[in-house]
Structures are given as structure tokens and as C-alpha cells.
Amino acid sequence: MTEFSRRLVRRCWLSAVQNPLQVISFPALQLHVSGTAMRASQEDFENAMNQVKLLKKDPGNEVKLKLYALYKQATEGPCSIPKPGVFDLTNKAKWDAWNVLGNLPKETARQNYVDLVSSLTSSSKSSSQAKPGADRERQGYENLVVTSEDGITKIMLNRPIKKNAISTQMYHEIMLALKTASKDDSTITVLTGNGDYYCSGNDLTNFTDIPAGGVEEKAKNSALMLRDFVGCFIDFPKPLIAVVNGPAVGIGVTTLGLFDVVYASDKATFHTPFGHLGLSPEGCSSYTFPKIMGPAKAAEMLIFGKKLTAREACAQGLVTEVFPDSIFQKEVWTRLKAYSKLPPNAMRVSKQVIRNTEKEKLHAVNAEECRVLRERWMSDECINAAMNFLSRRAKL
Numbered sequence: 001m002t003e004f005s006r007r008l009v010r011r012c013w014l015s016a017v018q019n020p021l022q023v024i025s026f027p028a029l030q031l032h033v034s035g036t037a038m039r040a041s042q043e044d045f046e047n048a049m050n051q052v053k054l055l056k057k058d059p060g061n062e063v064k065l066k067l068y069a070l071y072k073q074a075t076e077g078p079c080s081i082p083k084p085g086v087f088d089l090t091n092k093a094k095w096d097a098w099n100v101l102g103n104l105p106k107e108t109a110r111q112n113y114v115d116l117v118s119s120l121t122s123s124s125k126s127s128s129q130a131k132p133g134a135d136r137e138r139q140g141y142e143n144l145v146v147t148s149e150d151g152i153t154k155i156m157l158n159r160p161i162k163k164n165a166i167s168t169q170m171y172h173e174i175m176l177a178l179k180t181a182s183k184d185d186s187t188i189t190v191l192t193g194n195g196d197y198y199c200s201g202n203d204l205t206n207f208t209d210i211p212a213g214g215v216e217e218k219a220k221n222s223a224l225m226l227r228d229f230v231g232c233f234i235d236f237p238k239p240l241i242a243v244v245n246g247p248a249v250g251i252g253v254t255t256l257g258l259f260d261v262v263y264a265s266d267k268a269t270f271h272t273p274f275g276h277l278g279l280s281p282e283g284c285s286s287y288t289f290p291k292i293m294g295p296a297k298a299a300e301m302l303i304f305g306k307k308l309t310a311r312e313a314c315a316q317g318l319v320t321e322v323f324p325d326s327i328f329q330k331e332v333w334t335r336l337k338a339y340s341k342l343p344p345n346a347m348r349v350s351k352q353v354i355r356n357t358e359k360e361k362l363h364a365v366n367a368e369e370c371r372v373l374r375e376r377w378m379s380d381e382c383i384n385a386a387m388n389f390l391s392r393r394a395k396l
């Protein structure tokens, strides 16, 4: 085994433990009942299995792995199947969880399974009464807060604990929110972030969830998703405004070239560390950035990862206006409320006149960037960089 493979093995296991939600999907709990007759607690065991299928809230991957392992131990005994390969993250995490139970007797595993399910059903009953959760569910977004008021639809990235890194689910949520906003009654749409960051870019753990088809399939699916995601910005029909409340990284920066107006707090910074991550530009920035700031300045950002302050980004034309952080929200929202009262059709038509001649080109650029990135994601440079971040060895 090479040093690289050893690091990858270590990293894969680490990511399975640190980011269990990325590793195993909920349907994996829909296990088959073995025909083997069991003693007294067989009925409890089967009831518990049925209760698991009815859980309203995803219990998280750590718990799901525990349930899986206890089920296997209770029905088949100690793990004796071959260890899955290093890239087969999901099956490897399941194997590890089962294997760690060693020679735990079947009856004990069965009892532990029943106890664990019982604790889950009681906690889900109490948490379903919590109002914030109910609100989120009603709105249908896990990591966004979407509000419509005064003619403005505000889409707020709401994962402050992870600096608003965009998870796979968030990509889909943002696409849905943009599509919904494009058809609602609002006249303008705003994207912003909750907390101290605007967005820390792509969630680097997105790539730890490797499907059965391996890294190639993951790269293919990611490229398709990215193309759709960026396509939603290219096609967005109303004025789209970024309210950049704090630092922006990666795709949080590149997509800014597709907004109509970008307001930034003076605390914001703009960083596209593609070189450090073994990546290449996306979000149409390979086209919009040279157009906005000239090829030399764009190259410094996109190839060498030069981080810009808000004032520098404004001087380069990426940002429309910078405000002192202390008055940022007040000033920006006062201005946006005034803009939102302008005639909506005129605003739409003006946007179309400004943007439509570029649309076809932007879609072609988007497709090409995604094609190149699909290759990059499978490169050693990129895998190493993601591993470094995940194992906390490197920060940007």
C-alpha cells in the first residue's frame, strides 16, 4: 500500500466518523427480516424494525450505522464478510460498525437494538413539538430561510456553524428557492448568508459520500448538479442581488458574476482558492471575471487564489458598493426596499436586455467548466487537498 493509499484509507474512515450524515442513506435502514426464529424478544425486535421505518426524523448516520450493526449482529452474528474497498465508503462504514461489535451475543444485540429504537421514538415525539423544527418543515428547507416581504424574496443560507458551506442538499434547496422566487410575486430576489460568513463555498465533505459506481459516478453526478445549479443563476429572470454579509469563498464568489448587483460589508473578503484545492473555476467565472476585471486580475484570483478585500473587489468591479459593517444591513435593506417598488416589468425587461445576449455563451461556458471539473475532482491534487482540509491539516 502506498503512503497515498494509506492516507486515503485513514481519511475515508475519519470522514465516515466525522461526517456520518454524508455516508449512509436513510433507506439503508429498511432491512430485510431474517426468517430465523428467535426467542422471547423476537416480537419486540420486529416491532422495533417497523418503528424505525416510521421515524419522521432522520436519526443521523451515526445512529443508523449503530442500528445497522446491531441488526446484523442480532440476525447473523459476528461480522465475517470481506472488508469492502477503500473507495466504497458507505459499505466500509457499515462493515466497520458491524465488525466493532466483535462477539457480542445475538440476544444482547437484539436487546440493544430494541432499546436504541425505543430511545429514538421517544426523542422524536418530544422534538416534533419544537416550533422551529415545525417551521422549517413547513417551509421545506433544512439549510435556508426564505422570506418574502415588501416585494423582496430573501434567500438566506442558514448553516452558520459551517460558515454556510453548501452541502449537496443545499445546492438542491437553493435551486428550488431560485425557481420558486422566479415565479413568485416579488420584484427582486436577494441571496445572503446568516452568521459571520456569506458562504465558505462547496462543502468539502460532499465528496466523501461515494455512490456504488465509485468516484467516477460521484464526479459525473456532481458535474450534472453543478451545471443545473449555475444554470439557475444564468436563467434567473428578475434582478438578483447578493448581500455579502461576510467572507465569501469558492462558488460563493464565482457566482457573483451572475448577479445584477453585489453589495458587500467591509468585513467581506473574496477568495477562490482553486489552485490550493487542485480545482478549476466554475460559476462561469472563467468568462465573467476576465470580462469584469480584465484577464490579469482574474488570473490572479482564479489561478493563484489571491484573496480580495471588499474594497479591492469593488475596485475590480465584482462588487457594486461596500458599506461599513456597522450600517451594512440598514443601508442595504433601505435601498433594496426602495428598488423593489420600481415597476417590476420594466426591471425584468431591462435585465433581459442587459443579459440575454450573453445567455447562450454563459450556458456553454458553464458546460465546459463542469466538464473540466469532473476530471479535476478525480485528480490526486484535488483528493489530497480535500483530505488535508478534512483532517484539519490545512486551512485556506
Ligand SMILES: CCCC/C=C/CC(=O)SCCNC(=O)CCNC(=O)[C@H](O)C(C)(C)COP(=O)(O)OP(=O)(O)OC[C@H]1O[C@@H](n2cnc3c(N)ncnc32)[C@H](O)[C@@H]1OP(=O)(O)O
Pocket: 161, 162, 163, 165, 166, 200, 201, 202, 203, 204, 205, 206, 222, 223, 225, 226, 249, 250, 251, 252, 273, 274, 277, 279, 282, 389, 395, 396
Ligand atoms: C458539487 C459542486 C462543487 C462546486 C465547486 C465549488 C468549488 C468551491 O467552492 S472551492 C471552495 C471550498 N471551500 C473551502 O475550501 C473553504 C474551506 N474552509 C476553510 O478554509 C475554513 O473553514 C474557513 C476559512 C472558511 C473558516 O475558517 P474558521 O477558522 O473561521 O472556521 P472553521 O473552524 O474552519 O469552520 C467552522 C466549521 O465550518 C466547517 N467548514 C467551513 N467551511 C467548510 C467547507 N467549505 N466545507 C466543509 N466544512 C466547512 C469547518 O470544518 C468547521 O467545522 P467543525 O466545527 O465541524 O470542525
